[in-house]
Amino acid sequence: MRRSFYRLDCSVLSALLDLLKQRGYSLLGPQVCGNAIRWKPLEQLADLPAGLTARLAPSEYRLQDGTNGGFFQHPGGLDSIKPILHPPRQTITTIRKAGDQLEVVQETPPSIKRAFLGIPACELAAVAALDRVLLQNGEADEVYSANRSEAFFIAVHCTHSAPTCFCASMGTGPRARTGFDIALTERLDGEHPEFLAEAGSSLGTRFLEEANAPPAPPEWARQSNEATQRAAEGQTRKVNRQAVREVIENTFDHPRWEQTAKRCLSCGNCTSSCPTCFCVNYEEQSSLDLSVAQRVRVWDSCFTHSFSYIHGGSIRLTPKSRFRQWVSHKLARWHDQFGVTGCVGCGRCIVWCPAGIDITEEFAVLEQAASPLITAGGSPHGH
Structure with missing residues (x-):
């Protein structure tokens, strides 16, 4: 129009x-x-x-x-x-017991x-x-x-x-x-x-x-x-979005991931403050007298140990693996999944990280390390 x-x-x-x-x-x-x-x-x-x-x-x-x-x-x-x-917390289903009868209510919110x-x-x-x-x-x-x-x-x-x-x-x-x-x-x-x-x-x-x-x-x-x-x-921070996929693919084993992970508290502040992080988990709750049970959806974070849990244990056991997963997904893997960037450059993750980790600074280090490989046409690790 x-x-x-x-x-x-x-x-x-x-x-x-x-x-x-x-x-x-x-x-x-x-x-x-x-x-x-x-x-x-x-x-x-x-x-x-x-x-x-x-x-x-x-x-x-x-x-x-x-x-x-x-x-x-x-x-x-x-x-x-x-x-x-x-919403960070949303009731999905409520079950009420009245005598021998169970009432199941799907809590669909109105527009x-x-x-x-x-x-x-x-x-x-x-x-x-x-x-x-x-x-x-x-x-x-x-x-x-x-x-x-x-x-x-x-x-x-x-x-x-x-x-x-x-x-x-x-x-x-x-x-x-x-x-x-x-x-x-x-x-x-x-x-x-x-x-x-x-x-x-x-x-x-x-x-x-x-x-x-x-x-x-x-x-x-x-x-x-x-x-x-x-x-x-006037903006002094930046991310080279044209190079993000190649940079991430060529720096999987770079020591910077481990260095920054030693500062990371795995608190999830970055995912909570990020305007695009969407992951959720489901909790089952019941009243003390067992008359009411609810299924509640809550925000989840890939920085928690339990986020990647499957039968036998969690896949990402270290802060390094969880921090690398978040940065890689936010900057590069979103494009593969959804066709758009997962980072909009708002800077909230920088402000609300208690350790002061700056995603633009991290990317700049990785980009510099990956430049010779990208220039030479190096093959990504394929992880």
């Missing part, structure tokens, strides 16, 4: 949010929760973290005052929207209309990746489908990059290209924020028209592109 551009001040943006609520959408947006920015139910624009940003570094996240009063000048928050679309305000480009790419895994990879996941089917996405093009961002090298940002209903570029030239709104779907266009959003000045679209390009050029 041909993109249309609109000019939104705070009153028009508020009117847009009111329209969404009138149409039955539950609003969610980034808000301060404790000492972090998280996705929470949104009532009004004043709930957004105006004037706040965050200092991000390996194993560091600190909220701090920004240099302006913008609503969306903070980098990615504590969590992505993955826990909302793909929920949610509107997300302020999604960065990397998170939209993560949603697209989860769509490939949980909707388009054979039988659709009922829980994810129910949470995803009526989602309305209002993206925000990033005009500033955090030190831990590397979305530009992954081709997933800072500018959102697809997957949104409306995309905003925040402008801070005047006393109050204004927004360039770009319609990405017919539904997005309809809401902008109903909110009486006026057309944007012609130069705003060009200025938006220039701002996101500067944000991309």
Whole structure:
């Protein structure tokens, strides 16, 4: 579809949010929760973290005052929207005993209309990746489908990059290209924020028209592109995504895996914070009087010892093997399975690793080691 551009001040943006609520959408947006920015139910624009940003570094996240009063000048928050679309804990089946009778209830969640305000480009790419895994990879996941089917996405093009961002090298940002209903570029030239709104779907266009959003000045679209390009050029971390498969295949036995594994705590923070990690396990639970039993689905992590357990024991017994599995799958094997990258360059795994392990630094070491083999056309190990 041909993109249309609109000019939104705070009153028009508020009117847009009111329209969404009138149409039955539950609003969610980034808000301060404790000492972090998280996705929470949104009532009004004043709930957004105006004037706040965050200092991000390996194993560091600190909220701090920004240099302006913008609503969306903070980098990615504590969590992505993955826990909302793909909950960390979900009851699948409940069995109740009443006398000699058993009642079996399949806990299929109802579809929920949610509107997300302020999604960065990397998170939209993560949603697209989860769509490939949980909707388009054979039988659709009922829980994810129910949470995803009526989602309305209002993206925000990033005009500033955090030190831990590397979305530009992954081709997933800072500018959102697809997957949104409306995309905003925040402008801070005047006393109050204004927004360039770009319609990405017919539904997005309809809401902008109903909110009486006026057309944007012609130069705003060009200025938006220039701002996101500067944000991309300002990123210092990167991964050579064109070389990832060959690098991983040619460094299976490289000593770097063991060196980094000595720092890894196998805590699973990286998989929990990653917006595309999707693995789950199932637990059977019952009440003390045995009148109720439930099957519950919970997030799992490939960093746990039990994750690779089959009859006879676990396959990946060491932190080295588990760390190598995660990096290899995230950067390379996703392409083989799903045709898209498993890493969107959001940098959350860098921030939330208590040991400060940086996936871009690890890849740079491996890429340097693999370069002579790749240049010489060396054969991969085939593991």
